[in-house]
Amino acid sequence: MDDRAKRIVETAVALAERDGYQAVRLRDVAATAQVALGTVYKRFASKEEILIAALEQESEKLVAKIGKKPVPGDNSRERVRFVFTALTKGLLRRPNLAKALVRSLASGDPNITERVASFHALITALVMAAIRGEAPADEAVWGGEVDERERTIASILQNVWFASFVGWAGGLHDGPQLLDDVDKTAALLLAA
Amino acid sequence: MDDRAKRIVETAVALAERDGYQAVRLRDVAATAQVALGTVYKRFASKEEILIAALEQESEKLVAKIGKKPVPGDNSRERVRFVFTALTKGLLRRPNLAKALVRSLASGDPNITERVASFHALITALVMAAIRGEAPADEAVWGGEVDERERTIASILQNVWFASFVGWAGGLHDGPQLLDDVDKTAALLLAA
DNA sequence: GGGCAAAATAGAACACGTTTCACTTCTTTA
């Protein structure tokens, strides 16, 4: 990502953080990033793509922070809770931004399918590492055999988290409730 | 819902069914429904609200059909699979419409929160009835005590279904995969 | 340093959701 693209994404993040999705007006983004509107569209095909780029950037930061050390906790459930708590708190710290990002994630725009899949894979890897009690980075190391059951559980947890996140973004419930949904799921799926 | 409102929703459904969300242009909706644009906005606050009304209408039809008789199946898991299969197939029969509706459902628009919650409650009731093996309509009869564990499981299943549905709408995977996600979850959560 | 292709720019223009307004047509009620 070149300099201009970075400025564009950072501006979008700043605007979303302050006033949410609708405040990310591309004319404002362009002006603030000191770039012409045409340049914005040379780099990104749409507003959604800018926000997905922002999601990538933010989630990578978050995952990097979480995944640096082995996940703390004596058993799968505790480690899973730790990971989702960290993710959720990291995002809810800037609620307007989080809502804007989840909106793009759930937009169903076919042009961002691969990016959405990457995000999905990123979280799944994190959760699987938590279940096993390894540092996520290690995952690159052990080459092959993934436990199918573990993958399924990780995927379920992620789906519950995502659905609950969307519910939170839509005002259905609050942050603690969101975490509670995931934790209850973990309680049922993971032996202590 | 008066006559005009019905025509508006039906037109929106027809347009979404043919060509998806972006094809539901409100000027076209108004023209086809033989109504002025101002009248559309007298009945519905936004495009999202029209589509949520459509979702309510369609899901009620679907649930009415599914919930008429006791759900077939010898155990919880089979009954749950039956219910989600029926729901999913009913929706995927008109994929463009389904994508448009799920988009509204996941839009995060705070003005439709209650409607989204109602939809959620509707599905939860259906799933809980399937877990127990009762006709959903009976639920009104037995007054009180809901098993907390059953409610949690129903909620998880619904969340997985929803998340997977959003994934399908975004091109992440296909219909059978969607059902498989839910079924695998049911396998882990429900004793046969 | 001059020329050239690629990139950037300013700004107009278009599409569509949404709002507004002036006017007409119903419906109610006294």
Add this chain to the structure above:
DNA sequence: TAAAGAAGTGAAACGTGTTCTATTTTGCCC
């Protein structure tokens, strides 16, 4: 049945995402 208010209408206008165009600037090669 006439008056009043509610509802509907057609059309214009506005905001913002997106596209397009003509012009300028930049980076590079000879």
